[in-house]
Amino acid sequence: MSDLYTKKEVEDYVTNVVFERPLGVSIAAILLIFNGALLLVTQLLTLNALNEASTLVGICRGMFQGFIALLGLSGATAGVGMLFGKKWAWWLAVFYFTYETMRYTCAILFIPNVPPMLGGVHLSPDLYYVKYGMRIVWNLLFTVFMCRSTVTGFFQTSGINKWKACILLFLINGVLVGIGWWLMN
Numbered sequence: 001m002s003d004l005y006t007k008k009e010v011e012d013y014v015t016n017v018v019f020e021r022p023l024g025v026s027i028a029a030i031l032l033i034f035n036g037a038l039l040l041v042t043q044l045l046t047l048n049a050l051n052e053a054s055t056l057v058g059i060c061r062g063m064f065q066g067f068i069a070l071l072g073l074s075g076a077t078a079g080v081g082m083l084f085g086k087k088w089a090w091w092l093a094v095f096y097f098t099y100e101t102m103r104y105t106c107a108i109l110f111i112p113n114v115p116p117m118l119g120g121v122h123l124s125p126d127l128y129y130v131k132y133g134m135r136i137v138w139n140l141l142f143t144v145f146m147c148r149s150t151v152t153g154f155f156q157t158s159g160i161n162k163w164k165a166c167i168l169l170f171l172i173n174g175v176l177v178g179i180g181w182w183l184m185n
Contacts, residue, residue: 029082036076
């Protein structure tokens with residue numbers, strides 16, 4: 001046992017925090033951990049293909065690979081922090097969900113340009129719209145879920161104006177995604 005916590009503090013944490021965690025928080029945390037880890041593993045398995053894609057798009061390989069790794073690490077880190085009820089995990093998870101929402105929104109806006117730019121398989125644009133539309137809805141639902149009072153109470157973020165925070169994160173992520181698309185074109 002660590003010198004940082006007494007046996008009583010550990011027992012209180014397990015009794016008061018773990019059993020009070022809403023089921024949806026556990027599910028979201030597990031999904032974030034799985035998604036982040038899957039993104040990192042996929043990145044390692046497709047390293048060469050991603051390097052080629054970065055040159056096709058005109059982005060520095062290191063920046064492209066680093067951003068993908070950062071996204072995977074942020075998802076996995078947010079998930080682990082959510083399991084422990086950390087306040088920063090709420091912020092990171094909401095940032096992650098709002099970023100994903102904005103990224104998929106941007107993908108829908110530029111779908112006609114993406115397949116010809118990257119080459120490869122050309123699917124019907126309708127399939128892309130359905131795929132990215134479902135991802136937008138999925139991430140929006142998680143963003144709204146993270147703003148519920150039971151969730152913010154668990155993360156001790158009840159004092160924060162969660163809707164203003166989400167709007168601010170949507171704006172920040174919209175700018176980030178917009179800059180990324182502007183750099184690609």
